[in-house]
Amino acid sequence: MSDLGLWALFVAVGVGTFAMRLCFVELHGRWRMPELLSRALRYVPASVLAALVLPAVIYPNGQGAPVLDNPQIPAAIAAAVVAWKFKSTVLTLAVGMAVLWGLKALAS
Structure with missing residues (x-):
């Protein structure tokens, strides 16, 4: 060019x-934004966050295939359950990190 x-x-x-x-x-x-579009745009932040976080959890270190013995997967599931049940960001982070650190400690 x-x-x-x-x-x-x-x-x-x-x-x-x-x-x-x-x-x-x-x-x-x-x-005036149509109501349908306004309702749909409420889900954009959660979708973007999931799109950014999920590949980092499933494919650690940028590997090409999923690693199923990865301790991040059960920690993410535990954090998701806590987030859904209690709707507390701080509690979600605390439980997710505690599970992740616990699983890493058990593995070593």
């Missing part, structure tokens, strides 16, 4: 990014 083409690409990406961000600022208060 030539230098001119590369600079044109940089400018196009910059203008596109600016336009996407500007449209939310400019449309704020002028456009």
Whole structure:
């Protein structure tokens, strides 16, 4: 790709990014989001968090295949049960880490 083409690409990406961000600022208060879309967007943070955490739990150290004797899997399951049952972030973290450290201590 030539230098001119590369600079044109940089400018196009910059203008596109600016336009996407500007449209939310400019449309704020002028456009009413449909209720169906608003309800669907409530699940986005949980979905993104799951998409980031699950591969790190199932594939430790970036391996290509799942490792089933991985102590992170039962710790994540225990943390998920605590989160579902008690809805407490601090308790979820404490139980998940305690189970993980306990399983690692038993393994060594």
